[in-house]
Amino acid sequence: MTTLSIPVPSRPVHPTGVWGWITTIDHKRIGILYGVTAFIMFITGGLEALYMRAQLARPDQELVSPEVFNQLFTMHATTMIFLAIMPMGAAFFNYIIPLQIGARDVAFPRLNAFSYWTFLGGALILKLSWFFGGAPNAGWFGYAPITGIQYNPGHGIDFWAMSLQVLGIASLAAAFNFIVTIINMRAPGMSLMRMPLFTWMTLITSFLLVLAFPVITVALIELMFDRFFGMNFFVPAKGANPLLWQHLFWIFGHPEVYILILPAMGIVSEIIPTFSKKPLFGYPVVVLSGAVIGFMGWMVWSHHMFTVGLGPVANSVFALTTMAIAVPTGVKIFNWMGTMWGGSISFKTPMLFALGFIWLFIIGGLSGVMHSSAASDAQQQDTYFVVAHIHYVLFGGSIMALLAGTYYWFPKVTGRMMNETLGKINFWLVFISMNITFFPMHFIGLDGMPRRIYRYSSEYGWDFWNLVASIGAFALAFAILVFMINVIRSAMKGEKASADPWDGRTLEWSIPSPTPEYNFAQIPTVRGIDPFWAQKRERVPVAPVAGGSGEDDAHSIHLPQPSYWPFLASIGLFIGAYGLVYYQSIVGMTAGILGLALTIVSVYAWSFEPVNDPEEEH
Amino acid sequence: MNSSRRRSTRLWAALLPILAIPLLAACYPDNPQSTFDAVGPVAKSQLNLFYWIFWAAVFVFVVVGGILMWITLRFRRKPGDPDPAQTHGNTPLEIGWTIAPALVLVVIAVPTVLTIFDNLNSPDPDALTIDVVGHQWWFEFRYPHPDGNGDAVVTANELHIPVGEVVNVNLDSKDVLHSFWIPKLAGKVDLVPGNENFMWIQADEPGEYLGQCAEFCGEAHALMKFRVVAESRSEFDAWLTAEAAPAQDPVDPLAQQGKALFEGGKAQCWSCHTVAGSSKSRGQTGPDLTHVWNRGHIAAGVIENNQRNLRQWIEDPQSIKQGTIMFRDAKIYSDPERKLTDADVAALVAYLQTLK
Numbered sequence: 001m002t003t004l005s006i007p008v009p010s011r012p013v014h015p016t017g018v019w020g021w022i023t024t025i026d027h028k029r030i031g032i033l034y035g036v037t038a039f040i041m042f043i044t045g046g047l048e049a050l051y052m053r054a055q056l057a058r059p060d061q062e063l064v065s066p067e068v069f070n071q072l073f074t075m076h077a078t079t080m081i082f083l084a085i086m087p088m089g090a091a092f093f094n095y096i097i098p099l100q101i102g103a104r105d106v107a108f109p110r111l112n113a114f115s116y117w118t119f120l121g122g123a124l125i126l127k128l129s130w131f132f133g134g135a136p137n138a139g140w141f142g143y144a145p146i147t148g149i150q151y152n153p154g155h156g157i158d159f160w161a162m163s164l165q166v167l168g169i170a171s172l173a174a175a176f177n178f179i180v181t182i183i184n185m186r187a188p189g190m191s192l193m194r195m196p197l198f199t200w201m202t203l204i205t206s207f208l209l210v211l212a213f214p215v216i217t218v219a220l221i222e223l224m225f226d227r228f229f230g231m232n233f234f235v236p237a238k239g240a241n242p243l244l245w246q247h248l249f250w251i252f253g254h255p256e257v258y259i260l261i262l263p264a265m266g267i268v269s270e271i272i273p274t275f276s277k278k279p280l281f282g283y284p285v286v287v288l289s290g291a292v293i294g295f296m297g298w299m300v301w302s303h304h305m306f307t308v309g310l311g312p313v314a315n316s317v318f319a320l321t322t323m324a325i326a327v328p329t330g331v332k333i334f335n336w337m338g339t340m341w342g343g344s345i346s347f348k349t350p351m352l353f354a355l356g357f358i359w360l361f362i363i364g365g366l367s368g369v370m371h372s373s374a375a376s377d378a379q380q381q382d383t384y385f386v387v388a389h390i391h392y393v394l395f396g397g398s399i400m401a402l403l404a405g406t407y408y409w410f411p412k413v414t415g416r417m418m419n420e421t422l423g424k425i426n427f428w429l430v431f432i433s434m435n436i437t438f439f440p441m442h443f444i445g446l447d448g449m450p451r452r453i454y455r456y457s458s459e460y461g462w463d464f465w466n467l468v469a470s471i472g473a474f475a476l477a478f479a480i481l482v483f484m485i486n487v488i489r490s491a492m493k494g495e496k497a498s499a500d501p502w503d504g505r506t507l508e509w510s511i512p513s514p515t516p517e518y519n520f521a522q523i524p525t526v527r528g529i530d531p532f533w534a535q536k537r538e539r540v541p542v543a544p545v546a547g548g549s550g551e552d553d554a555h556s557i558h559l560p561q562p563s564y565w566p567f568l569a570s571i572g573l574f575i576g577a578y579g580l581v582y583y584q585s586i587v588g589m590t591a592g593i594l595g596l597a598l599t600i601v602s603v604y605a606w607s608f609e610p611v612n613d614p615e616e617e618h
Numbered sequence: 619m620n621s622s623r624r625r626s627t628r629l630w631a632a633l634l635p636i637l638a639i640p641l642l643a644a645c646y647p648d649n650p651q652s653t654f655d656a657v658g659p660v661a662k663s664q665l666n667l668f669y670w671i672f673w674a675a676v677f678v679f680v681v682v683g684g685i686l687m688w689i690t691l692r693f694r695r696k697p698g699d700p701d702p703a704q705t706h707g708n709t710p711l712e713i714g715w716t717i718a719p720a721l722v723l724v725v726i727a728v729p730t731v732l733t734i735f736d737n738l739n740s741p742d743p744d745a746l747t748i749d750v751v752g753h754q755w756w757f758e759f760r761y762p763h764p765d766g767n768g769d770a771v772v773t774a775n776e777l778h779i780p781v782g783e784v785v786n787v788n789l790d791s792k793d794v795l796h797s798f799w800i801p802k803l804a805g806k807v808d809l810v811p812g813n814e815n816f817m818w819i820q821a822d823e824p825g826e827y828l829g830q831c832a833e834f835c836g837e838a839h840a841l842m843k844f845r846v847v848a849e850s851r852s853e854f855d856a857w858l859t860a861e862a863a864p865a866q867d868p869v870d871p872l873a874q875q876g877k878a879l880f881e882g883g884k885a886q887c888w889s890c891h892t893v894a895g896s897s898k899s900r901g902q903t904g905p906d907l908t909h910v911w912n913r914g915h916i917a918a919g920v921i922e923n924n925q926r927n928l929r930q931w932i933e934d935p936q937s938i939k940q941g942t943i944m945f946r947d948a949k950i951y952s953d954p955e956r957k958l959t960d961a962d963v964a965a966l967v968a969y970l971q972t973l974k
């Protein structure tokens with residue numbers, strides 16, 4: 001591109017070191033970046049939780065002020081949902097999907113890099129608020145009107161809203177990318193109904209993201225207009241109905257919980273067949289139930305609003321739709337059990353975590369059904385019972401499955417096995433301490449302890465179980481520490497992994513560990529579900545595509561070149577969004593404008609940048 | 619080997635239902651906000667529904683968990699196992715386990731819907747109706763005047779109701795969202811500004827019941843509590859008549875001095891508080907203080923109402939309730955020139971003690 005004379009260094013060719021990571025558009029490296037960043041965020045969210053559990057360990061403690069406590073629970077939830085679990089899912093999408101569908105990269109590699117860097121920018125906007133301007137303090141679902149400028153004059157809410165907007169851009173870009181990748185880039189023969197379950201759940205999750213995020217985007221824009229320009233979308237004194245926010249938030253928010261859990265179900269649906277040496281029982285039904293969950297996820301949002309006064313008809317309808325969603329969820333659990341039935345089950349660490357997932361998810365699912373009964377939920381809503389429920393589905397569900405996935409695919413990523421003994425210790429520590437932490441919350445919830453209170457007095461009788469929960473939380477932190485030690489130790493000097501250490505069934509196990517840069521030396525042809533298993537056992541060859549790619553070898557494979565532009569576009573968004581928080585000052589406004597200008601210029605330059613520079617020869 | 623394995627499997631499965639017993643024992647009905655000690659029809663119907671669903675859930679957990687446990691123990695891999703048969707599914711079975719959970723759900727859906735309608739429709743729309751208004755961070759209660767003159771009798775943080783009678787409650791908020799919750803009497807209903815809500819309650823036994831705001835509402839959300847006093851009809855009527863009366867002018871000189879401070883001078887209490895009978899004190903920001911000395915607690919149920927605590931509240935409300943609007947907005951705490959002396963506080967407390 002000679003027409004474009006912006007003073008930037010020339011296009012990176014084969015950069016190494018940090019520069020290589022910054023300009024990378026390799027889905028595997030981006031996956032690792034996502035995973036590591038999300039894990040660091042997970043640690044910060046965990047520390048926020050520990051701080052709260054320390055405060056609540058005994059009655060009437062004063063370790064934190066109420067204001068800081070409110071910031072802690074807001075940040076903890078926002079972090080865990082948007083900065084930890086979602087991007088951990090994205091880490092797996094990135095690394096695994098192209099391998100499972102027999103592709104060399106995602107459909108839009110540079111967009112993929114843009115997603116990651118934009119996510120990082122959004123994460124920083126939120127997390128830096130601890131140090132500059134004050135953290136948000138209105139809870140992760142920021143109910144109007146307490147987010148209004150009148151009740152919340154500080155910048156915390158602005159950071160929260162801006163961060164979610166930027167994260168939304170990242171999520172949308174990633175979701176479109178994965179939809180196109182999964183629909184268009186599958187290896188020949190891999191029809192939709194031959195796709196691995198994890199790929200299926202990623203596809204459904206991506207559709208949910210595309211449909212759900214615009215809703216919260218609109219709601220946040222309205223909120224920002226209220227705060228910045230004195231509009232009245234959510235100001236009751238001016239005649240607004242603050243329930244509008246709740247509807248918009250939960251129309252996004254309920255699909256969001258499936259965005260958090262469907263990838264987890266996908267991971268578990270990969271691990272259970274592998275370690276039982278059987279194909280997934282009732283594959284079409286499991287796929288369908290995932291789709292039904294995704295679809296019905298749009299019809300239940302008001303179960304978060306059973307106490308706002310929607311009236312008996314609405315409450316009944318939403319109670320019934322919510323109960324109905326338990327059916328496809330139950331079907332999934334039964335099919336996993338059917339998969340194990342008659343199998344030859346090996347209890348390696350990934351399988352332990354997957355089984356732990358099922359147990360904890362059953363408990364979380366059952367407490368969810370309890371919540372679905374609107375009348376009795378009036379006693380549980382906004383109490384610690386809900387806190388227990390969400391942690392059984394999000395920790396017991398999502399996090400357990402993500403840990404299972406880490407143990408499962410670690411050899412493919414690093415070429416080394418994770419330590420099995422430490423892994424088992426890790427599993428039991430997590431499983432036991434997770435129950436010690438969250439199970440007692442059911443009790444204190446039913447005993448009348450509301451959530452989001454920074455202190456309680458002894459006369460209420462909540463002391464004992466609060467103390468138990470706090471002890472459990474610190475034990476859980478220790479369990480996560482064991483996980484970190486295992487990851488770091490194994491990455492450095494773990495046992496070398498073969499290409500197929502678990503006797504896997506899907507295509508990612510047919511290529512060497514660690515994955516070569518080009519993934520597949522030869523693009524495979526697929527003749528059924530579990531193609532790699534079929535190749536191994538039934539000697540059905542995973543034949544290369546007809547038409548000459550049989551001559552492919554590592555040197556003649558064209559991979560797209562690295563690029564600066566996605567990174568720069570993301571930086572622009574970060575600066576722009578950060579600046580807009582301070583739009584009233586000259587500096588803020590300037591930063592806002594310059595940042596957005598940088599994004600526009602970068603996207604423009606990027607769209608004229610060829611995938612491979614013709615002048616550059618590899 | 620196989621039979622001993624089977625025995626241990628069965629043992630495990632038998633242990634599961636036993637797990638459910640400590641589940642309930644771990645909750646304490648004696649706790650002042652326990653939902654297990656339901657004292658009114660609304661809370662009772664909710665508790666019965668809860669038990670019904672709880673046992674259904676225990677049943678499901680025991681069956682599913684038992685089978686899951688059995689499978690994982692029974693189909694462990696043994697060295698030298700051949701590959702298992704690669705079964706891909708079983709349609710009748712899958713249809714079966716789609717229908718089974720649906721049936722369990724019907725069992726809980728029917729009582730759910732019935733209870734929803736019962737709890738939201740008042741059995742007696744003509745019964746006593748109280749307006750509850752949420753404020754950051756206290757509750758205002760408005761009763762119809764016993765004379766039937768259309769006026770409201772206003773009080774705060776202590777809700778008196780006649781025992782054994784239906785009481786209708788209208789719910790609204792002056793600022794942000796709050797939620798009105800008396801665990802022993804009824805599940806919560808939210809206070810949404812500009813969106814009046816409704817619930818009904820009834821206490822079957824006389825006594826004091828604790829309530830608490832259950833929707834996050836800002837800095838002092840944890841300390842936004844209230845009490846319900848359920849008393850006999852005659853006690854209730856006497857209470858309401860007393861509440862409806864205006865405040866008496868104090869006779870004690872110290873209290874008179876306090877009233878003067880309250881209604882002017884540097885304290886400016888009148889700007890936020892109402893004292894019926896006073897021409898000056900008409901403020902709406904804080905609780906109505908006409909009969910404050912009759913209330914058992916102050917600061918939205920946080921501390922007992924006695925001379926010492928009143929003193930502390932006026933001197934430094936922040937030490938009792940961090941974030942309270944009284945501290946945030948009253949000039950006496952921000953403007954050094956208006957700072958109250960010990961004598962001022964003593965006079966104010968003396969005045970408040972005449973408000974009964």
Ligand SMILES: [Cu+2]
Nearest residue numbers: 254257301304
């Ligand atoms: Cu939901």
Ligand SMILES: [Cu+2]
Nearest residue numbers: 831833835839
């Ligand atoms: Cu509150």
